[in-house]
Amino acid sequence: MNAADAQHGDDHIPASTAQPFPRIELRFGHPGRGYDPGEWVTVEYCIDGLNGERPRALERSALWYTEGKGEEDLGVHSFERFATAETIDRVVPEGTFAIQLPTSPLSYEGVIVKIRWCIRLRVFFESGRDHVSEHVFNVGRVPPSILP
Amino acid sequence: MRFPRFFTKKRGHRRTDSHAWGSFAEGLFYALLVGAGIVFGLLLVTGAVSYAPADPDSVVLQRGYEWWMWLLTLLIPLALLAFGGSGLVRVVRTWGKSQEHRAAASKTVILDGLAGASPVVPGHPGVPSCDNLENSPGIVLRYRLPLESPENWTLVGFGLFALLWNAVVVVLAVGVGADLIRGTTDWLLIGLLVPFVAVGVGGVVLFVRAAILSTSVGPTHVEISDHPLVPGVSYDVRLGQGGAHLFRSIDLGLELEETATFRQGTDTRTQRLVVRRVPVSRWQRVQPVPGGSFEARVAVTIPADAMHSFSSENNAVQWRIVVRALPDRWPEFTRVFPVVVLPVKAAVPTASTETVESLE
Known part of the structure; x- marks a missing residue:
């Protein structure tokens, strides 16, 4: 399980009055989270700790982003938004989905440029707050770059 | 509903401003432009109706402006309205949407593709287009690579x-x-x-x-047998170096360069770093034929584990063939010939299209 959950930055609640954020557990079809380009990625997820609060919407996306010295670039490969009561009931609190990866870009661990692939689940609540959970996986088998 | 924080935490250790506050400030800026356009335009239009000081009971409706003069007069308020209005519409369209939602929505707008990132190789997202590298045929081999020389x-x-x-x-x-x-x-x-x-x-x-x-020192020509390149595959490369001097050495190799563009205050800076060098061939004590040039043909193999070429708005990973020569009586010079390397072919069927769905 990878639970790289993160509270969305626009939320700030004093500890005494804060509602607990949900915990999103996500399981990849491959235990090592390593995929080849063009391969299907299957994902199971479970959202715990909703405490009766009803999500207003759920977004599921597969994307790559850059890290390193440069400004962050982002490319969304797959994006789904569930925003009606009927569709939300199908995908909350647990669900599965599958996406087929493109041929590029591959995951890359460079010196000043890094490319990462991830699955993001973003839950929007009626109160206006939202919570995003990011789960990184690898595409391809490019070794890390080391300065010559 | 809570008040958004002014500063929020970004991925890693960087701290940045709140997206909500940023959008609000952007919207306010465009609203001010629209307001200025309306006020300025109204002042110009209403200013056309005045009275003659000599005869206060008469209203002057015509001041002698031609239609083109009106157009010229209203140009600034109309520009303010157009710029502010389009900005406001954009802010309203993206308000409250997540980063992923905005990125997915931008792919569906045709005009964004024209103003956005550079073109890519079809079927290979993120791999830069190689059209400009393949539009010149070689004399012996298939393509003559363009020179990118600082x-x-x-x-x-x-x-x-x-x-x-x-x-x-x-x-x-x-x-x-x-x-x-x-x-x-x-x-x-x-x-x-x-x-x-x-x-x-x-x-x-x-x-x-x-x-x-x-x-x-004379021109440098590089021709290659095929393009774009694939990891693990060898290609014929022909080097031509002109000049009447003796060259102490000429080196030909492959290099992988990372490029990162970042903002530092109000400046935009670009850092380049060579992260991999693959020597291919070295010639010593080279004397080009008088009136001709030094010619050599070598096989260049792209490493099987090579990262493919990548280009996005602010980041790039680029392969290039590099020729370094040291003439006998002149300083060393370097000539760079960019190439595009595709990702390793997948063993499974490739994804046909990217999926962008919205189930409202």
């Missing part, structure tokens, strides 16, 4: 500097000369002219030196 830009920079600086020097010199003809001597102007002339002469010397350096 020396040429240095030459252009020196030339522009020398031209503009010496134009200023000429203006000053004409002023001094005119004074001398009239029999007066402006020592302050003459004192100012001396350092200006010195810098101008220095600029010309630098330009001439750079021009001699770039032309005396």
Whole structure:
């Protein structure tokens, strides 16, 4: 399980009055989270700790982003938004989905440029707050770059 | 509903401003532009209706403006309205949407593709287009690769500097000369002219030196048997180096360069770093044929574990063939020929299209 959950930055609640954020557990079809380009990625997820609060919407996306010295670039490969009561009931609190990866870009661990692939689940609540959970996986088998 | 925080935490250790506050400020800016456009336009239109001071009971409706004059007068308020209005619409469209939602939505807008990132190889997202690398056929091999040489830009920079600086020097010199003809001597102007002339002469010397350096060693040509390149595959490469001098050494190799563009305050900076060097061949004591050029043909193998070429708005990973030569009596020079490397072919069927869905 990878639970790289993160509270969305626009939320700030004093500890005494804060509602607990949900915990999103996500399981990849491959235990090592390593995929080849063009391969299907299957994902199971479970959202715990909703405490009766009803999500207003759920977004599921597969994307790559850059890290390193440069400004962050982002490319969304797959994006789904569930925003009606009927569709939300199908995908909350647990669900599965599958996406087929493109041929590029591959995951890359460079010196000043890094490319990462991830699955993001973003839950929007009626109160206006939202919570995003990011789960990184690898595409391809490019070794890390080391300065010559 | 809570008030958004002004500062929020970004991925990693960087801290940035809140997206909500940023959107609010952006919206406010565009709303102010729209307001200014309306007020300015109303003032211009209502200002057309006035009264004659000599006859306050009469209202003057016509001030003698032609239609084109009205168009010219209303140009600024109309521009403010158009710019502010389009900005406001964009802010409203993206308000409350997640980063992923905005990125997915932008892919569906045709115009965004025109103004956005550079074109890519079809079927390979993130891999830069190689159209510009394949539009010149080679003499022996299939493609002649274009040269990307920083020396040429240095030459252009020196030339522009020398031209503009010496134009200023000429203006000053004409002023001094005119004074001398009239029999007066402006020592302050003459004192100012001396350092200006010195810098101008220095600029010309630098330009001439750079021009001699770039032309005396002769042109470098690189041809390749196929393009784009695939990891693990070997390609024939033909090198041609012109010049009448003896070269102490000529090196040909592959390099992988990372490029990152970032903002530092109000400046935009770009850092380049070579992270992998693959030597291919080295020739020593090379003497090109008089009136001809040194010719060599080698096999270049792209490493099987090579990262593919990648390009996005602010980041890039680029492969290039690099020729480094050390002439006998001139400084070393480097000539760079970019190539595009595709990702390793997948063993499974590739994804046909990217999925962007919205189930409202």
